[in-house]
Amino acid sequence: MTAADVAGPTGSDALIADQIAYYRARASEYDEGMRQLGRYASIGGSVAGRPSDEDFKEIATLLEALERIRPFDTVLELACGTGWWTQWLAQHARYVTAVDAAEEMLALNRERVNAANVRYVLADVFSWRPDRRYDLVFFAFWLSHVPHDRFAAFWRIVGDSLAANGRVFFIDELGTEETRRMEKRLEGEAVLRELEDGRRFRAIKVFYEPNELEAELRALRWNLEIRPAGRRFYWGQSTT
Ligand SMILES: C[S@@+](CC[C@H](N)C(=O)[O-])C[C@H]1O[C@@H](n2cnc3c(N)ncnc32)[C@H](O)[C@@H]1O
Numbered sequence: 001m002t003a004a005d006v007a008g009p010t011g012s013d014a015l016i017a018d019q020i021a022y023y024r025a026r027a028s029e030y031d032e033g034m035r036q037l038g039r040y041a042s043i044g045g046s047v048a049g050r051p052s053d054e055d056f057k058e059i060a061t062l063l064e065a066l067e068r069i070r071p072f073d074t075v076l077e078l079a080c081g082t083g084w085w086t087q088w089l090a091q092h093a094r095y096v097t098a099v100d101a102a103e104e105m106l107a108l109n110r111e112r113v114n115a116a117n118v119r120y121v122l123a124d125v126f127s128w129r130p131d132r133r134y135d136l137v138f139f140a141f142w143l144s145h146v147p148h149d150r151f152a153a154f155w156r157i158v159g160d161s162l163a164a165n166g167r168v169f170f171i172d173e174l175g176t177e178e179t180r181r182m183e184k185r186l187e188g189e190a191v192l193r194e195l196e197d198g199r200r201f202r203a204i205k206v207f208y209e210p211n212e213l214e215a216e217l218r219a220l221r222w223n224l225e226i227r228p229a230g231r232r233f234y235w236g237q238s239t240t
Helices: 012-037 054-068 084-092 103-113 148-161 177-181 210-219
Strands: 074-078 095-100 118-122 134-140 162-173 190-194 200-204 224-228 233-238
Touching: 012 103, 012 148, 012 190, 012 200, 054 162, 054 233, 074 084, 084 095, 084 103, 084 134, 095 103, 103 118, 134 148, 148 162, 210 224, 210 233
Parallel strands: 074 095, 074 134, 095 118, 134 162
Antiparallel strands: 162 233, 190 200, 224 233
């Protein structure tokens, strides 16, 4: 399998469009894929790891960290997907805005979460602008999908979404040997993703080391601490 198999226009606009097409097509198999990966197990539809393994402990660690930044009244969740985290957020906040560029993801999220305090917004994060400010801006497994040349612009959107004293909390994968091996790298930040029916798409995957990410964010005047949750995931949060 080579880059030529999924060749398309280069540049981050094209990759962003391909990545949206990929997630739209993947929505119906996303949850099962996550279960197989062991990222989450569905326990009443809520966020949990696979019981009795290391990922379970990591997800528990992430949830404890998220618990510690409560209370928050209003939450913006970017790239909310099928709602693994939206459900938790909806239970702990008065009001959640959940943004995603794939309407298929939003439909599954709405079905799972089924909460009157969640407003769904269909939008490409990179061209979306907030219409209000939030106590918490949350995103899970999203930053690694942001092309590096959009990194600063993305963080400006996060900043424009935060209320005074608002906080950021985000979760992603560490760039370990295992997580890197799972990706079929094309050129640069592009990776090849394949659906069950064999359709292939390009997506973006940028791994960060916690220290390096902290420094990059500091250069943009963000004081965030980035902590590994274990061998697979990390979280970032505003320092108080
Ligand atoms: C790896 S999934 C993470 C979903 C969810 N946060 C979770 O942890 O399960 C990435 C999500 O980003 C969404 N997405 C991709 N490109 C996007 C864009 N440009 N703007 C908004 N959402 C986007 C996809 O539709 C997908 O739901």
